[in-house]
Amino acid sequence: MSNQTINLTLKVWRQNKNNPRGSLETYPAKGISTEMSFLEMLDVVNEELTSQGIEPIAFDHDCREGICGMCGAVVNGRAHGHMPETTLCQLHMRHFKDGDTIVIEPWRARAFPVIKDLAVDRSALDTIIQAGGYISINAGGAQDGNTIPIPKENAEKAFNAATCIGCGACVAACPNASAMLFTGAKISHLALLPQGRPEARKRALSMVRAMDELGFGNCSNEAECELECPKGISITEIARMNREFIKAAFL
């Protein structure tokens, strides 16, 4: 693969205490290798900004290998960019052309206030987990493996739901800023396993209520979330959450 370099124009959301309302600022990104990841491109731009005495662009990141859920921004209107099942750190610059203009905005939701530039506060997702996204067990010696038989199919489904990394792309991509895919995945992965059943009712009710109290929007089945989810989690998890909720609330 040839290592090309491209030149881009970035329009980046800048917001800090001196610019509390925020605005899109334009910066050139010159000599960007197509082998770089999107975050490495931002690193290069930040070095240039720093050398010019401009405050570097703040963005969240950690593992840079698509598994931690820390990074994320809306790139040209798409959460984590336009490539399917990709986090921002795994989006490579070969998917952009020389001369492209790229608009980079933070996740936008009332429940995700901007901390600075592209970094948003996603602790609302942690609050949803605290409301019931766990099982209560007595600590002690670990149980022997395979003492609770679990059908392979359920184990696979639970695992698929549990691949959610909590990045918040579903909220960002939802036209209503709803957190239903996240909450659906978290409720599902426990509901599918025997260990999760004892608290299933309480969990469904408290997690849904927590989601409402945090100011997320309501799902209107637009299905944008499942296409932007870097882990490919499907809206069938939302349907499962609805079933769990109906059982808990009305039956």
Added chain:
Amino acid sequence: MNWFIENISTAVGKKLIMAVTGMGFVGFILVHLVGNLSFYFGKEAFLAYVETLHKLDPLILVIELVLLALAVIHVTTGTVLFIQNWRARSTRYAVTKSAGGRTIGSRTMPYTGFFILLYVILHLLQFHFIDRTQMTPYDAAVNTFASVWYTLTYIAAVILVGLHIRHGFWSLFQTLGLNHEKYMPVIQTVGILFAIAAAVGFAFVPIYIRAVT
């Protein structure tokens, strides 16, 4: 009842309200569409159909009141959802691009709903709250559709109904938790076919009436 109100007013609860009331309208539209087919068999056939309905009278009144209640609940909940969803994103994106999940039906849901509501009021004034000693419902249809503007308004309204069904039909299954990989493609297809059948089926009535009168 506290537990019921508490649960039904959550995000999932409000979706359930929309789904269950929407299901009522799906049933109503199906019956209304089938009933309208009697137009194609002429004035006598249509009036015979109207007569048959009125023979069920106390039942018809109950159904009308149920539909009215469903409409009030559907519209009120829909309005609350629309406002909450708007408020959930205080700053809008400068650039928005669909990943391909949204359809024309899902995008326009609150707006088609609003215009359908306005049209239903007009529709009831033109065909339901008429002085039946002065004219038959058949004459009311003939008189109304003599106007090009009313005909076009009617056709536009039933297209909106089709768009609303296109998203509403499969959505109500998803909301009730009935999303299964085996059945969802069938539900989606039935929803689209029903949406087209409703839009085309209703729209051809005024065209037919104008053609024969």
